Amino acid sequence: MNWQGELNKYLASAYKNWIISKRNIFTIFELFFWPMISLLSIGLLTRFLKLDDSMISFLLVGSIALTILQVAQIDVAYVLLFDMWSKSIKNTFIAPVHSYHLIFGALLFGVVRGSIVFSILIIVSFYLFGFDFLAGGLLPVLIFLAGVYAMAAIIGITVCISILTFGQKADVAAWSLSGLILLVSGIYYPVDVLPLLLQKAAWAIPLTYFLEYYRTIFIPGPHHVVTGTILAAFYLILGLILFDRAIDRARRTGILLRLSE
Amino acid sequence: MIEKSVEAYGICKRYKRFSGAGATVLKNISLDIEVGEIFGLLGPNGSGKTTLISIFSTLIYPEEGSLSILGLDARRDRGEIRKIINISTAKPNFPWSLTVRENLRHYGMLYGLYGSVLSRTVEDQIDAFELGEFRDMKFEDLSTGIKQRLSLAKAMLNRPRLLFLDEPTTGLDPDISIKTRALIRRIHQEENIGVVLSTHYMPEAEMLCDRIAFLRKGEIVALDTPQNLKNHLGLGERIVVTYSGQADIEALENLPGVLGLKSKAGRVEIVIDRSEDSVDMIVKFFQGAKILDIKIEEPDLEDVFIELAR
Numbered sequence: 001m002n003w004q005g006e007l008n009k010y011l012a013s014a015y016k017n018w019i020i021s022k023r024n025i026f027t028i029f030e031l032f033f034w035p036m037i038s039l040l041s042i043g044l045l046t047r048f049l050k051l052d053d054s055m056i057s058f059l060l061v062g063s064i065a066l067t068i069l070q071v072a073q074i075d076v077a078y079v080l081l082f083d084m085w086s087k088s089i090k091n092t093f094i095a096p097v098h099s100y101h102l103i104f105g106a107l108l109f110g111v112v113r114g115s116i117v118f119s120i121l122i123i124v125s126f127y128l129f130g131f132d133f134l135a136g137g138l139l140p141v142l143i144f145l146a147g148v149y150a151m152a153a154i155i156g157i158t159v160c161i162s163i164l165t166f167g168q169k170a171d172v173a174a175w176s177l178s179g180l181i182l183l184v185s186g187i188y189y190p191v192d193v194l195p196l197l198l199q200k201a202a203w204a205i206p207l208t209y210f211l212e213y214y215r216t217i218f219i220p221g222p223h224h225v226v227t228g229t230i231l232a233a234f235y236l237i238l239g240l241i242l243f244d245r246a247i248d249r250a251r252r253t254g255i256l257l258r259l260s261e
Numbered sequence: 262m263i264e265k266s267v268e269a270y271g272i273c274k275r276y277k278r279f280s281g282a283g284a285t286v287l288k289n290i291s292l293d294i295e296v297g298e299i300f301g302l303l304g305p306n307g308s309g310k311t312t313l314i315s316i317f318s319t320l321i322y323p324e325e326g327s328l329s330i331l332g333l334d335a336r337r338d339r340g341e342i343r344k345i346i347n348i349s350t351a352k353p354n355f356p357w358s359l360t361v362r363e364n365l366r367h368y369g370m371l372y373g374l375y376g377s378v379l380s381r382t383v384e385d386q387i388d389a390f391e392l393g394e395f396r397d398m399k400f401e402d403l404s405t406g407i408k409q410r411l412s413l414a415k416a417m418l419n420r421p422r423l424l425f426l427d428e429p430t431t432g433l434d435p436d437i438s439i440k441t442r443a444l445i446r447r448i449h450q451e452e453n454i455g456v457v458l459s460t461h462y463m464p465e466a467e468m469l470c471d472r473i474a475f476l477r478k479g480e481i482v483a484l485d486t487p488q489n490l491k492n493h494l495g496l497g498e499r500i501v502v503t504y505s506g507q508a509d510i511e512a513l514e515n516l517p518g519v520l521g522l523k524s525k526a527g528r529v530e531i532v533i534d535r536s537e538d539s540v541d542m543i544v545k546f547f548q549g550a551k552i553l554d555i556k557i558e559e560p561d562l563e564d565v566f567i568e569l570a571r
Contacts (some may be wrong), residue, residue, distance in 0.1 A: 005375050006373065007375070008370040008374065008375040009370065009371060011370060012370035016359065016367045017368060019359050019363050019367075020356060024358070078356065082392065085357075088356055090320055090348075091368065094319075094343065094346075094348050095372055096340055124370065220366070254312075257315055
């Protein structure tokens, strides 16, 4: 098969997610309502607490990262969630596609949606709270976003694995996993305020390193973004291998059939 | 030159539960299906038809046994097999908010179609399955019959060499079922593709299939052409006599060749192993009565089904 046919196998998931999203009223909530509520509430909190610029940047970087992460990860998870909800999952898995076609196709759409949300949030945070997210230039922003999107893919893959392993009830993972990330990866507070065990968990999450890296633009200090990049690559590869295994297991146990009934 | 579209040997499938307990769904299934034939899988609900068709289409994997699809090893060459087969399932489901055209486009992309080939293939399937007036309707708004036609159209997107149809007329109105069967026959003839069809509708199997495997409790209990199945099971022909007056029905039971007899107020059903010579003999038993009607019926697959499902 030539490269165009191969490319279309990736784009198939993005196409499906795009059509479903544009007809879904909740897309407006996902792209505009909740991101704005999140940013405004954190921004107003910084005013109430009369925080200095460094603390404002610390919180707003965390808030923006979490919002983009949630938007992009749900798009990756939607690749199986939409199929599971419409009971059409076997039509996908009878086609000659691999796990990476599904994941990276859905991630592509997640990156587009995440980038739209990101653009809105940095404009709003600049005009309402005087926070210039782009102060460090384009390259750090691209590195930061790449880290957040990689994290979104890792969470999305984990949700997909959960669906194929535990069936329909696992869709709760799509919304709860990012909550765990919020707790331990230093979104709203530094990792060193966590109990020791959770600190160790935090440094096992790539997002922690990308947040640390981007915050050094506003609060100078050391960062370990290379470690974060290696971890992200490791988890992505591991995730895809485990996703393949989960598909294989679902074919052996018959979960693929049960998810279509 | 590939001669078999399916070669299965010793296929077993057991569904395990988290508790460790499990149910054996298929036991030691072995069969060959010739290239280009329409092969039927028949059996009551729970006999393992859907599981077997899902294994043949590589959707799920067997625990034991070897399977070859169109000459390709189902364990080693799954990716290649999926390129040249397709499936239409019972109670078809697709993403709800995608229209007919968008659904076909989406699945066409999953099969690696692109550009003008993708657009043309989607339009061809819309035309072939008479979906034109529904092209921009969302899947959730379609009737059951149109959903089934969409499912068949989707199954033809990659021009498969072997098509699996899992209970393609279940839940359809009779007139739509007839159209769907005609469609299946047309696909088979015009596209020259093999079809493996599961159903529990006897007329459907009798009308469409070259050969039939009967499944019961996960095992093949008979495999042959519809005609041979009827002959080999010795189900006999049925003579139905409607009469008025008195007839010696009890004596009829002792007549050579009578396999069974049911009698009810002026009507008697006699199952015999030969009809030609027996009719005259049977008529003699009604000398004291007036025969109002007499019919000779061949056994149908319904009878075979009832016999085998016992």
